[in-house]
Amino acid sequence: MSVKTSVFGGITISGNDAKAFDRQVTHGRPKQAARDSYARGKSLVDEFNRKGYATIKPKK
Amino acid sequence: MPDALFLRPIRPGDDTGKFSLGTPEAQPLKSFLKKQAKDYHHKNVAKTFVLVDSPDDSRVLGYLTLVCSEIKNEASTRLDDCGDANKYTTFPAIKIARLAIHNDLQRGGYGRTVMDWCIRHVVENIMPHAGCRFLVADAKHSAVSFYKKCGFTMLESEEKNKQPIMFVDLHKLTASLPSAQK
16 A cells, blocks of 8 residues: 655556545545635636746735 | 736747746745746647636736646446446546636636636537547636536546545536527
């Protein structure tokens, strides 16, 4: 049971951790926070794709 | 705190020397920015995006580094929406290899906005052209709550002292969106 990872490489999961990952992927549902983050990112990516940079205002 | 910063790809002339994170634990993040980020970016090993005061300013105030990655699950992963892929144990991913904000600007909310950009950027600019089912991060323990607030799931590992693995299933994320948001 382990997780092996390197900064610029892959992640290898084995043993009980692997079963946990399988369970989380199979039964997991996207979090609302991820949907919200994706939605907020639209204007940032639109600007980045158009201008080559995005204006980053702090999230309060 | 500035009202806004600007996120753009790192450039050869960027000033990385004054970047400070304030803790010895973060030394590898500081060292990477100073010694490797520019070279890795231009040689396509790892892509780094920096926060600066204005688009043409060179002093780096924060950065995000992305790489192609994979998740190998030795027990095999069952994708309930793509059964034929279940014969493989490895799935493609994009990894957040580095994320750091200058000491003076931490807890200002810039990191959250950078993550908004990152998730959308991966879905909109990378996923249409190369398979990447997951967005993953090797989080420090101190950053777990940050990634959870951004919508990441933490791998339920038995090894509590190891570096936590955080991930987003990008396909399920996009599949769950109302069509108007896609």
